[in-house]
Every structure is written in structure tokens, then in C-alpha cells.
Amino acid sequence: MAGEDSIQELELSSPPCLHFIAAFLAMEPPDIIISFARDCGGGKILERVQRFIWEHCINRTDTKPFAPYLRSFLKKLIVEIESSGEVVIDELYEKYVYYMSLKDNESVKGNARFSKTISFLFxxxxxxxxxxxxxxxxxxxxxxxxxxxxxxxxxxxxxxxxxxxxxxxxxxxxxxxxxxxxxxxxxxxxxxxxxxxxxxxxxxxxxxxxxxxxxxxxxxxxxxxxxxxxxxxxxxxxxxxxxxxxxxxxxxxxxxxxxxxxxxxxxxxxxxxxxxxxxxxxxxxxxxxxxxxxxxxxxxxxxxxxxxxxxxxxxxxxxxxxxxxxxxxxxxxxxxxxxxxxxxxxxxxxxxxxxxxxxxxxxxxxxxxxxxxxxxxxxxxxxxxxxxxxxxxxxxxxxxxxxxxx
Ligand SMILES: C[S@@+](CC[C@H](N)C(=O)[O-])C[C@H]1O[C@@H](n2cnc3c(N)ncnc32)[C@H](O)[C@@H]1O
Missing domain, CATH: 3.40.50.150 (Vaccinia Virus protein VP39)
Structure with a gap:
């Protein structure tokens, strides 16, 4: 497990973190969100950034993430972290495996509904x-x-x-x-x-x-x-x-x-x-x-x-x-x-x-x-x-x- 940066908390109200969460809730393309995640961590997605993603996006209780979107996001995020030589936290792996195991409901291919949040940032x-x-x-x-x-x-x-x-x-x-x-x-x-x-x-x-x-x-x-x-x-x-x-x-x-x-x-x-x-x-x-x-x-x-x-x-x-x-x-x-x-x-x-x-x-x-x-x-x-x-x-x-x- 990565450890040396885990004590520092990310500043929730800083523009990179605000943009990262808003982009995730609006279901922007995963590549865009991952680039905001890098900005939050000063260029790297270290453990504290991963924990931030886990807490404020993946594990949120107020909105239900759309499974196919979350699966694709997690896949790209894990590949990004691994390819830069960092360690992926267990929670992200476990969640990805969980979403991999879900079969897409037939309705996802038809007229399935999902929720997204549009955040106007003043x-x-x-x-x-x-x-x-x-x-x-x-x-x-x-x-x-x-x-x-x-x-x-x-x-x-x-x-x-x-x-x-x-x-x-x-x-x-x-x-x-x-x-x-x-x-x-x-x-x-x-x-x-x-x-x-x-x-x-x-x-x-x-x-x-x-x-x-x-x-x-x-x-x-x-x-x-x-x-x-x-x-x-x-x-x-x-x-x-x-x-x-x-x-x-x-x-x-x-x-x-x-x-x-x-x-x-x-x-x-x-x-x-x-x-x-x-x-x-x-x-x-x-x-x-x-x-x-x-x-x-x-x-x-x-x-x-x-x-x-x-x-x-x-x-x-x-x-x-x-x-x-x-x-x-x-x-x-x-x-x-x-x-x-x-x-x-x-x-x-x-x-x-x-x-x-x-x-x-x-x-x-x-x-x-x-x-x-x-x-x-x-x-x-x-x-x-x-x-x-x-x-x-x-x-x-x-x-x-x-x-x-x-
Ligand atoms: C491209 S969507 C735009 C929806 C929304 N204004 C937006 O920008 O997200 C066009 C909207 O116009 C409605 N619409 C299209 N033709 C219409 C018509 N002949 N009479 C009334 N509403 C119509 C559609 O049901 C749809 O909600």
C-alpha cells in the first residue's frame, strides 16, 4: 500500500477538487475526470487522491452511480494509476470487480434512465x-x-x-x-x-x-x-x-x-x-x-x-x-x-x-x-x-x- 502521503487531506473547496467532483457527478468522459484527479494530486494519483475519489465519488450515498459508467471510469482509473507505477487502494479494485460481475440489464441497452448532477460553480x-x-x-x-x-x-x-x-x-x-x-x-x-x-x-x-x-x-x-x-x-x-x-x-x-x-x-x-x-x-x-x-x-x-x-x-x-x-x-x-x-x-x-x-x-x-x-x-x-x-x-x-x- 502507498502510505507516505496518506496523512495529507485534499482541500475540498480547491478548484481542482471542486472540478473533479462536479465532472464526476455530471458524468463527463472518464479521461477528463482522470485529468482532474491528476490536478488534485499535483500530477499524480497517489493514495490520498484515491481516498478522496473513493469518499467523494465512488462511495457516495446521496446519488446512485450509473453502473456501466462507473465500471468504465474505474477501469481507466486503475490502468492510469498502475501504468504510472503507483499502488491502487483495495477499495477501488474491489468495487471494480463488483461492477465487472454485474450483468448489464437489458434496459441499459434500450431506454434506461440514469441520474446526473449538473453543478453550476459561481x-x-x-x-x-x-x-x-x-x-x-x-x-x-x-x-x-x-x-x-x-x-x-x-x-x-x-x-x-x-x-x-x-x-x-x-x-x-x-x-x-x-x-x-x-x-x-x-x-x-x-x-x-x-x-x-x-x-x-x-x-x-x-x-x-x-x-x-x-x-x-x-x-x-x-x-x-x-x-x-x-x-x-x-x-x-x-x-x-x-x-x-x-x-x-x-x-x-x-x-x-x-x-x-x-x-x-x-x-x-x-x-x-x-x-x-x-x-x-x-x-x-x-x-x-x-x-x-x-x-x-x-x-x-x-x-x-x-x-x-x-x-x-x-x-x-x-x-x-x-x-x-x-x-x-x-x-x-x-x-x-x-x-x-x-x-x-x-x-x-x-x-x-x-x-x-x-x-x-x-x-x-x-x-x-x-x-x-x-x-x-x-x-x-x-x-x-x-x-x-x-x-x-x-x-x-x-x-x-x-x-x-x-
Ligand atoms: C433537442 S431537444 C431539446 C430539449 C431541451 N430544450 C434541451 O436543450 O436540453 C428538443 C425538444 O423539443 C421538443 N419538441 C420537438 N418537436 C416538438 C414539437 N413539434 N412540439 C413540441 N415540442 C417539440 C422535444 O420533445 C424535445 O424535448
């Missing part, structure tokens, strides 16, 4: 944000499927929802006390972040029933209560409404009742067949002309960025057909498309996988009288997931969409 520059908890981290437990296509793709966490969540937590003043409605909500991560920063109302929606069931489970696992029906006014700030809302069949009068201040969406621009329906839904939700008579949205809010962020005084606007930014405009313009009304507005985070599909979205949006602004460069969120090496902020665009007055 760097020092965020500590005065209202979204930053005392613990300096926000942990969200999510049940996901091993099958990326399950629930019409809604039972997996897609990178755009990580980005949109970082955006919400980085600019909480945009969303706090606003009524927020999300389309294609998937696992529900964005809704959990909206509830965390105290949006006045959080309404999530999806067109797939199994995705909705999984979303509700996730919300409840994160101490939120759920409702399946629409309530005009939220009765409790911990309550999230989960609506079955396929874009194709969403009735206009149903959409008109919702009256959100902010519409959100992550990774919803990908299927050309669905785009006309998605754009119709956005146009109905964002067009409030004639709806202000009741005074509910007679708002005089100023652009929230004016209060805080000097860097966001301009935005780019897409050319409706080319998908390129063509001019710079003042950020306030985002909120000025309806004359003096700043709301409603939509924030849609998107990976552009296919430029033709994206241009099709822009053309449909233009036809529907929607302006689409690319605000990615001007409203950059903080990097709250520094350990998530498999996710790149730079692959995502943030669009700000509003209805243009006729």
Missing part, C-alpha cells in the same frame, strides 16, 4: 449576483435517458440548455419577477434555473408525453412542485406548470391565454418540418398588439442591461435570408420593437448544425414579422460549468426574438 465575479447561492454552487439532479432519441430527444440534456441556464444565472435581473414560458423544455433544467432566480411564473412545455413525465420527476427531485394545467397566476414561487404543447396542434386561443413576459427555448431549431409550427407558436406568444387593453402588460420596464452591463450596448441582427449579421443596433432596440413595450421577448439558444435549416427558420420568422437578433457576443454568460469539457459555450448562439409592430 466564480468570484458572480458572488454578488442574486442567482449565486451561499454555497457558491447550484446543484441540479436530472434523470436522463441513455437513448438520445427517447421522448422525441427530450430525455437528454442538450448543450443549448446548459448555455441558456448559464445565461439565466448570469443575468438573473432579466428574468426575476418575470413570467417565463419555455417551449420544448426536455429534462426541465432551464425551468429549475428560472425557479432558482425567482421568476414570477415558470411554465414549461413539451410536445412529448414521456418527456413531460420525466421533466416532472426532475422538477420534483429538485424540490419544486408541479401542475399539469395552466394557471394564469402562480400561487407559489416553487410551483412549475408543465404543459403538453405540441407546436403543430397548439390552439391560438390557448397560447393567447399564457401572456408570458419572456419565452425561452433551447435546441428547438433543428427539424425543418416543425419549424413553421414553432414560428407560429412564437409569433402568437410574442404578438401582444391588441392585448394590452387589460393593462396587465402595460410595462415601463427599462432594458435590464442598462442597469448593469456596459458591454451589451449593441446587438447584431440577422439578415432574414443569409443567416449573417448585417448591422449593429443599440441593445435597447431589442425591447423597442413594439413601440414603448419592451416585453414580451424570446431568448432562444441554438446550435447551428445545419445552416439551411437555420436560414429556413430566419425566413419563416421574417414572414411572421419577427425580428431575430444574435446577442451571443454582447450578452456572454459566465462560464459556470468550467469542468464540463465536453460542452463548449462557443458552439451556441443566443437569439433574441421579438414581434415587430406593423
Amino acid at each position: 466564480p468570484r465575479e458572480c458572488w454578488d449576483l442574486s442567482s449565486c447561492p451561499k454555497s457558491r454552487k447550484l446543484e441540479v439532479l436530472l434523470h436522463c435517458s441513455v437513448n438520445m432519441l427517447e421522448g422525441d430527444t427530450g430525455c437528454t440534456i442538450w448543450p443549448s440548455s446548459l448555455f441558456l441556464s448559464e445565461f439565466i444565472l448570469s443575468f438573473p435581473e432579466v428574468f426575476t419577477n418575470k413570467s417565463c414560458f419555455e417551449v420544448g423544455s426536455g429534462v426541465g433544467l432551464v425551468g429549475i434555473c428560472l425557479a432558482h432566480i425567482k421568476a414570477s411564473q415558470v411554465i414549461l412545455s413539451d410536445g412529448d408525453l414521456s418527456t413531460l413525465a420525466n421533466m416532472r420527476l426532475n422538477l420534483e427531485s429538485n424540490k419544486l412542485t408541479t401542475r399539469n394545467d395552466f394557471l394564469e397566476h402562480a400561487v407559489d414561487s416553487n410551483m412549475v406548470q408543465c404543459l403538453h404543447l405540441p407546436w403543430e396542434s397548439a390552439a391560438e386561443n390557448e397560447l393567447l391565454q399564457i401572456k408570458p413576459d419572456i419565452v425561452l427555448g433551447a435546441d428547438v431549431i433543428y427539424d425543418p418540418l416543425c419549424l413553421p409550427h414553432l414560428v407560429r407558436v412564437l409569433a402568437v406568444l410574442l404578438n401582444r398588439e391588441g392585448l394590452y387593453a387589460d393593462g396587465r402588460n402595460d410595462r415601463s420596464d427599462v432594458c435590464p442591461r442598462n442597469q448593469k452591463c456596459a458591454k451589451s450596448n449593441t446587438c447584431c441582427v440577422f439578415d432574414g435570408s443569409l443567416g449573417k449579421s448585417t448591422r449593429n443596433i443599440d441593445h435597447n432596440d431589442v425591447y423597442m420593437h413594439n413601440g414603448l413595450q419592451r416585453w414580451p421577448v424570446a431568448y432562444i439558444a441554438s446550435v447551428i448544425r445545419n445552416i439551411d435549416t437555420f436560414n429556413c427558420f430566419l425566413a419563416l420568422a421574417e414572414e411572421a414579422n419577427l425580428s431575430v437578433l444574435d446577442i451571443t457576443e454582447k450578452m456572454k454568460p459566465f462560464n459556470l460549468l468550467p469542468y464540463a469539457k465536453s460542452y463548449q459555450q462557443s458552439s451556441i448562439r443566443m437569439l433574441c426574438i421579438s414581434y415587430l409592430s406593423k
